[in-house]
Amino acid sequence: MASTELLKRTLSLIIFVALMLAILIGLHIFNDWFTDYLSANPDFSPLRVNAVEMGIKVTRIIFRMLMVIAIIRYIAFILMRTAARHSAKNEIATLLKTVFSIIAYILAFALIFQSQFPNVPLDSLFTGSTILGIVVGLALQDTLGNLFSGIATQADRPFQVGDVISIGSRGSGVIESVSWRAVKIRTFQNKLLVISNSVLGKESFEVAPRGNLNARAVYFNTVFSVSPSRTSHVVRDALRGAENVSTKMRPVVRIRNFGDSSLDWEVKYWLDDYNRHNDTDALVRERIWYAFQREKIDFASPTQIIKMHEKLPEVSVEEKINVRSDRLQRVPIFTPLSDDELEKLAGASRSRIYSKGETIVQVGAEGNSMFVIVRGSVNVQIPGKNGPKTINRLGENDFFGEMSLLTGQPRTASVVADIETEVLSIGKKALKPILENNEMLVTAICERIEERRQVLDSEAAHQSEDTSDSQDLGVVESIRRFFGLRSRGNGSS
Numbered sequence: 211m212a213s214t215e216l217l218k219r220t221l222s223l224i225i226f227v228a229l230m231l232a233i234l235i236g237l238h239i240f241n242d243w244f245t246d247y248l249s250a251n252p253d254f255s256p257l258r259v260n261a262v263e264m265g266i267k268v269t270r271i272i273f274r275m276l277m278v279i280a281i282i283r284y285i286a287f288i289l290m291r292t293a294a295r296h297s298a299k300n301e302i303a304t305l306l307k308t309v310f311s312i313i314a315y316i317l318a319f320a321l322i323f324q325s326q327f328p329n330v331p332l333d334s335l336f337t338g339s340t341i342l343g344i345v346v347g348l349a350l351q352d353t354l355g356n357l358f359s360g361i362a363t364q365a366d367r368p369f370q371v372g373d374v375i376s377i378g379s380r381g382s383g384v385i386e387s388v389s390w391r392a393v394k395i396r397t398f399q400n401k402l403l404v405i406s407n408s409v410l411g412k413e414s415f416e417v418a419p420r421g422n423l424n425a426r427a428v429y430f431n432t433v434f435s436v437s438p439s440r441t442s443h444v445v446r447d448a449l450r451g452a453e454n455v456s457t458k459m460r461p462v463v464r465i466r467n468f469g470d471s472s473l474d475w476e477v478k479y480w481l482d483d484y485n486r487h488n489d490t491d492a493l494v495r496e497r498i499w500y501a502f503q504r505e506k507i508d509f510a511s512p513t514q515i516i517k518m519h520e521k522l523p524e525v526s527v528e529e530k531i532n533v534r535s536d537r538l539q540r541v542p543i544f545t546p547l548s549d550d551e552l553e554k555l556a557g558a559s560r561s562r563i564y565s566k567g568e569t570i571v572q573v574g575a576e577g578n579s580m581f582v583i584v585r586g587s588v589n590v591q592i593p594g595k596n597g598p599k600t601i602n603r604l605g606e607n608d609f610f611g612e613m614s615l616l617t618g619q620p621r622t623a624s625v626v627a628d629i630e631t632e633v634l635s636i637g638k639k640a641l642k643p644i645l646e647n648n649e650m651l652v653t654a655i656c657e658r659i660e661e662r663r664q665v666l667d668s669e670a671a672h673q674s675e676d677t678s679d680s681q682d683l684g685v686v687e688s689i690r691r692f693f694g695l696r697s698r699g700n701g702s703s
Contacts, residue, residue, distance in 0.1 A: 216288075219284060223281070223284045226276075227277055227281070230273050230274075231277075234274065237269055237270055237273075267326040271326055275318065275319060278314075278315070282318075290307055368415075370419070371386065373418060373419050373420050374418040374420075374485060374487075375415055375418075376416040376418075377410070378414060380403070380413070383395040383396050384485055391406065391407065392404050392405060392406045392407060392410075393410055418487075422484075423456060423459065423480045423481075424484040424487075425478055425480050426479060426480075426491060427477065428476065428477050428491055428495060429466065431472035431475060431509060432473050432502075432508065433473070433509075433510050434472070434473055434510075436473070438473070438565065439565055440505075440507075441473075441475065444502070444507065445461075445463045445475075445498055445501065448497040448501035449479060449494060449497060453493060454481055454489070454493075455479050455480070455490065455494070456480040456481060458480065459479075461477055461479040461480075462477070464476060464478075472509075472511075473510070479494065530556075532556075534556035534557075534634060535549070535552040535553050537634065538555055538556055538634070541582055541609055542654070545654070546651050547651060551648065554643070554644065555636065555640055555641070555644055558636070558637065558640030559582075559634045559640060560634070560635045560637075561584070561634060561635075562632070562635050564632075565630055566628065567626065567627065568626070568627045569624055570588065570625045571624060572624055573591075573620075573623055574621060577613070577619070577620070577621050578614075578615065578637060578638055579611060579615055579638070580609060580610065580611040580612040580615040580616075581611050581625075581633040581636070582634040582636065583604060583605060583608050583609070583610075583631060584606070584632040584633060585631065586605075586606070586629050586630055586632060587603060587604060587605045588604050588625050588626060588627055588628055588631055589626050590602040590603070590604065590610065590624075590625055591626060592623050598624065603628065604625075610625050615637075615641070616641075
């Protein structure tokens with residue numbers, strides 16, 4: 211079908227150009243005959259001579275312009291036909307074809323006119339055309355602005371039909387069409403928003419390309435008393451399997467800010483179809499609400515309320531010490547301690563909470579405390595060729611950090627919280643008076659230190675040079691020297 215149309219136009223052009231050439235040849239023959247006629251009849255009226263010559267020149271200009279128009283239109287048809295193969299949108303191309311065709315017609319007319327009337331100056335003609343062009347340009351300022359903005363948009367192609375676009379305060383929606391004059395947007399209220407290209411060219415806009423994995427963020431808050439790791443876990447579970455939430459990217463739940471009366475959160479997730487982002491945002495908020503109801507997590511109140519009331523009784527120091535004493539009694543190395551010694555140690559200990567991934571003990575650091583795990587778990591790591599290497603995992607009632615605390619050696623391993631972990635921190639000052647009066651505790655600790663040292667020696671590629679003196683003296687003597695304890699049996703220190 212397209213080949214037939216091209217063939218018809220080609221034949222029509224050939225016939226038309228041949229006809230125009232025949233007419234022009236005829237005019238040339240007539241002009242020669244008329245010149246010979248004037249030579250034979252010198253008395254012919256000058257006015258008639260000028261009229262005939264003028265008519266011949268004007269006729270030449272007309273038929274030459276007709277031939278130029280036919281050729282330009284044929285070339286434009288070929289170019290438009292080629293462009294149509296590569297793009298389904300040819301509105302701007304059609305307009306450009308018209309503009310450049312007019313420019314070509316004007317240039318062709320100027321050349322043809324000058325060839326027939328070489329002595330006629332075109333300055334006055336172009337001066338008048340310039341004034342007319344200024345008038346027309348001012349009248350078509352908005353139209354031309356839309357045209358050239360549309361051309362720039364088509365060349366840059368920042369968006370396509372089907373993309374979601376947000377244009378500042380003007381609105382947002384799905385792009386329905388892009389023309390040389392304006393962009394039509396179907397808003398999420400099912401209204402049609404038409405923005406001219408000249409206005410769009412001055413605006414900042416945000417585009418969510420169709421088929422791209424676009425992200426959204428929903429904000430919420432919780433009271434300060436809720437554990438961050440628990441909140442993150444609950445929200446991620448709530449979004450699992452939610453409609454239109456992409457499974458290709460794991461949702462990101464993170465603390466956005468510490469508010470005046472709340473812990474401010476955001477959950478970032480990716481959508482399969484961004485056109486439905488409003489419904490998906492609502493679904494995410496709904497899932498979070500139900501999850502918080504099940505898990506007894508409270509949203510923070512957006513208002514501040516001042517209440518005057520008596521201070522609630524806090525947990526007594528004695529009760530805290532009793533709880534910690536029970537906890538320490540479960541630790542194997544503290545089994546030899548009496549109840550009084552356990553209470554003293556519990557009273558001197560401090561509770562610490564670490565989030566997942568936090569380093570509790572850093573390899574190479576000075577040790578001034580040991581730790582007992584109340585809840586959670588930790589990973590014991592040593593440096594390796596490809597990064598930290600986990601050699602042990604400790605859980606509730608386990609302890610760590612005792613080697614550095616008791617012998618004064620630098621930390622031989624790092625300890626990192628595997629999940630949210632609460633520990634009891636026991637310092638040197640708290641342990642010294644107990645070690646002075648309990649030889650069995652020193653022995654129990656030494657046995658445990660030797661066990662762990664053997665594990666480290668078998669896994670680590672090297673040992674700290676600072677530990678050599680202590681090993682030569684023996685673990686017991688290292689502890690006695692570091693704490694300033696008297697050696698039983700020989701009276702030395």
